[in-house]
């Protein structure tokens with residue numbers, strides 16, 4: 001569990017939003033290209049904290065210069081205490097965003113102000129459990145929920161098309177992936193990320209299925225490369 | 231009047247949205263850093279077209295691979311025929327986005343699916359008529375409207391803070407400007423745009439007034455530099 005910010009949300013439905021991050025440890029997946037492996041592969045050290053403690057840290061680190069908190073991971077749905085954290089954030093007048101792959105349901109998800117479901121495409125090496133995902137979509141029908149798929153290759157794009165057709169009512173986001181999560185050559189990384197983004201736009205532009213989709217890069221990676229905690 | 235796309239919306243409230251562009255000619259402003267000067271300074275050639283003609287062009291050029299049309303400028307509010315164009319777009323099942331500085335009101339603005347009001351900060355050399363802008367904000371209270379300010383310097387940022395305080399209920403976007411609209415050195419342009427974006431984020435992060443703002447770059451300039459019609 002680490003707390004950082006304020007910074008901006010670099011991805012998805014509230015892209016650009018000024019926010020604090022609470023990054024939880026642990027994941028039930030192990031995506032080949034995970035950019036947060038340190039949250040679950042044992043290389044990171046993580047101390048679990050009580051919701052009240054996290055609120056204190058948010059206040060201390062954020063210094064009043066925020067009104068939005070993003071709970072990311074790992075998979076934040078694995079943690080029991082998050083429901084109470086969400087409640088406490090709301091009591092403090094902060095909005096709460098969450099991203100999860102949609103593999104573990106928690107009732108507190110209905111209280112989230114912006115929730116991104118990000119099922120993983122074939123290149124991740126993971127399998128989507130559609131029974132679970134159907135349950136998520138159904139139970140979040142009244143919530144401010146979107147679907148987001150990270151695309152590395154054309155097979156991933158095909159997966160995204162099928163997904164969008166399965167849940168046509170849910171706002172849909174395509175996102176470029178970062179295939180080099182260790183380089184420190186920022187100029188090179190930026191160039192390759194923008195090239196990938198242009199490639200993804202060209203796929204989306206041709207696809208009639210993606211007519212109402214949004215196609216986005218990861219802004220934080222463009223700005224800060226692979227640096228952590230910004 | 232030019233039609234191009236499909237491409238993605240690189241700015242503001244529907245960033246990443248797949249869309250066609252209808253770029254209208256003419257502007258009542260003459261911002262120092264305008265990136266569409268060719269629409270109003272006499273260097274571009276422009277033929278005015280009937281709404282029906284524009285619809286035909288959208289169909290021909292877009293080839294069915296879109297469901298959203300962005301009307302940009304210049305200032306699209308200067309054109310009488312836009313109301314009918316919006317109507318025809320809706321009849322075709324397309325959503326319509328518009329960006330305007332908020333200096334000329336038109337009743338069709340209430341029908342727009344996403345409308346961005348972008349008053350110009352001091353660095354533009356323009357003056358904001360707040361009586362007019364108040365009228366816009368009041369009349370678009372039921373619409374899906376946002377405010378966006380392009381920031382070049384700290385004085386612009388101060389202007390944006392005052393604006394956000396004046397209209398606290400309207401979702402607020404800060405955007406980096408492009409101070410070199412003629413270079414063809416894309417790598418250099420990308421680097422300087424990302425540097426500016428990082429600078430703008432750092433201003434926004436420190437400002438308590440901007441707690442609920444979104445801070446965004448121009449995606450199309452990052453991807454395509456100063457190329458036109460992409």
Ligand code: SF4
Nearest residue numbers: 027029030031034074
């Ligand atoms: S679901 Fe997310 S955090 Fe978990 S392994 Fe995949 S990319 Fe990493």
Ligand code: SF4
Nearest residue numbers: 257259260261264304
């Ligand atoms: S209002 Fe927009 S189009 Fe008109 S001069 Fe200013 S930047 Fe250019």
